[in-house]
Amino acid sequence: MIKWLARPVDYLPVWQDMQAYTSLRDADTPDEIWLCEHTPVYTLGQAGLPQHVLNPGNIPIVHCDRGGQVTYHGPGQVMAYALFDLRRADMYVKEYVALLESAVIDTLEQAGVRGACRKPGAPGVYVPDPAGGELAKIAALGIKIRNGRAYHGVSLNVAMDLAPFLGINPCGYEGLRTVDMAACGVRRTPTEAGDALALNLARAWQHRRSTI
Template identity: 40%
Template sequence: MTDPEWRVEPGLTDYAAALAAMEARVEAIRDGSAPERIWLVEHPPVYTAGTSAIDTDLVEPERFPVFQTGRGGQYTYHGPGQRVGYVMLDLNARGRDVRCFVDALEDWMIAALARFGVTAFKADGRVGVWTATPAGEAKIGAIGVRVRRWVTFHGFALNVSPDLSHFGGIVPCGLPDYPVTSLAALGIEASLADADAALAATFPAFLARLAARQAATCR
């Protein structure tokens, strides 16, 4: 298969505009008029609600704009210093298994974080990517995806150097007992460009892993 288009958006991308662009691209991928896309963006501060979001988890509804989305998951935060990856792939061609797709996304982030010396891992019953901190396990990468007619969109958020206090306006991912962290909070100096380079370097392995796991139905 042809590799997906890789695009890094400069500056801050309006969240509503990103949603509209994703919707249009998904339809274009579906009808064959545009290639798959990996779209890396940075947003102004926003809270977004997935399909499982609980109203009481929005602790400070007036703090930042709030968007209802069709992705899976609960409340999360996007903002400066966080790399958001919108992953638009055609699972009709890559294997119709959403669980395997999410699993491969987690592995991709884990591999990218390893390039900074961070040991990240999955946790049973908790979607996303986690790492050990002096305060216990903390989330460093979130995942929320949507699939329409087997074309994926939305994707992941990797905390590079966001203002972690901004997560205080929500219960992140509905998990009040677990904090969030970032590369910066772990004492690692990295830019979004550094994160992009790590993601790009580990992307071929993501595609290979996705193909292998889809073929084996994640067994």
């Protein structure tokens, strides 16, 4: 099931709802994809280092239970929270990360963003920096697995204020450039990008389920 949450929505109640859904589900509980845009927030992963938060200003910081370091969420960025039962799909975490990244890459390619790719040792999706130089990050990934069931997911920068990324070392990398689809010359609304991303996620997940 794919559903949009209210927009924009605060991060904390969505995180709590994901935890509750995961804790209460059983072997027959359907997998779901939740889509949303958040009010401005920095989230710090379970092992996140506070020194990667440089200048948060008035943006709140939430220390959560996903993997990874610090990132920013805000309007104009679509969040796709994948509540998937990996154990039921007989899937390892490494395969799951690759599935999430592939769904983002497919979404970007379909929209006309060229050169979307992975970066070895740095989960997420990257594109050639429109300003030149090295690769820039366009999608961040962070997951949590509890009893074989995943929550959290992936964020895709669509058309947003990128300035808050300057207040952190994105995903723990000093000087990492962050871009959105608009900076790559592709105009989509968060709704359009979110619907496409969810469809690609659902297709990839269903394909995986059909092969076991």
